[in-house]
Amino acid sequence: MSGTDKPIGYWLKHLHNLIEEQFDATLGDLGLDRRQWQILNVLSGGTRSRSEIEQALAPFWPDGVPQLDAALDGPDGLVARGWVGYDADALTLTEHGRAAHGTAAERVGGTRRLLLRGLTPEQYAETVRILSVMAGNLEAALAGRSAGGKQD
Numbered sequence: 066m067s068g069t070d071k072p073i074g075y076w077l078k079h080l081h082n083l084i085e086e087q088f089d090a091t092l093g094d095l096g097l098d099r100r101q102w103q104i105l106n107v108l109s110g111g112t113r114s115r116s117e118i119e120q121a122l123a124p125f126w127p128d129g130v131p132q133l134d135a136a137l138d139g140p141d142g143l144v145a146r147g148w149v150g151y152d153a154d155a156l157t158l159t160e161h162g163r164a165a166h167g168t169a170a171e172r173v174g175g176t177r178r179l180l181l182r183g184l185t186p187e188q189y190a191e192t193v194r195i196l197s198v199m200a201g202n203l204e205a206a207l208a209g210r211s212a213g214g215k216q217d
Contacts, residue, residue, distance in 0.1 A: 073199075084180070091172045095165065100125065101136050101143055102173065105158065105166045108149060112157040 088099040097105075100122070107113060107121050119131040126132065136142055137156070143149040148162030158166060181189055 087176055087179075088173075091176050092169055095169060095172075096141060096146075097165075097169055098136075100131075102169055104133070104136055104143060105148065105162060105169060106173075108156060108158045108162070109166050109170070112155050114154045115156065116154075118156065 085099060088102065092098065092102055103122050103125060104118060107118050113121075115133060118133060122131045137144050137149060139145065143162065144151065146161070146165075147159055148165050149156055150159050150162075151157070184192075
């Protein structure tokens with residue numbers, strides 16, 4: 066049985082699970098999980114509000130609802146470690162947070178290179194384009210259904 070004998074849903078879910086597992090292996094000794102990495106990465110671009118972080122990360126969290134409290138304010142959270150500071154609703158990386166982000170970013174870059182090994186930049190771009198078209202097709206169908214429209 067070749068890889069193309071399995072449906073796209075299998076490969077999407079399998080790849081997602083492998084990415085999660087690889088992130089654990091890549092960042093685990095830093096005490097970071099994938100979601101905390103994503104928060105650090107968003108904040109590396111500058112100060113953001115909680116709602117801006119939630120909006121940026123919603124696609125990556127179960128049910129599209131980011132649970133920032135534990136990731137930021139829990140006992141192992143980014144604020145408790147001194148990596149993220151906040152004033153009212155404005156969150157920003159501290160000096161220690163920028164250093165942690167730099168270390169993690171190097172490792173994540175290695176993971177990305179590993180993931181893309183054997184693919185040309187054009188193949189990667191085409192894969193992303195194809196997935197985007199598929200997602201757009203289903204988004205349009207679901208929007209039509211929500212609006213009471215009939216779908217094919």
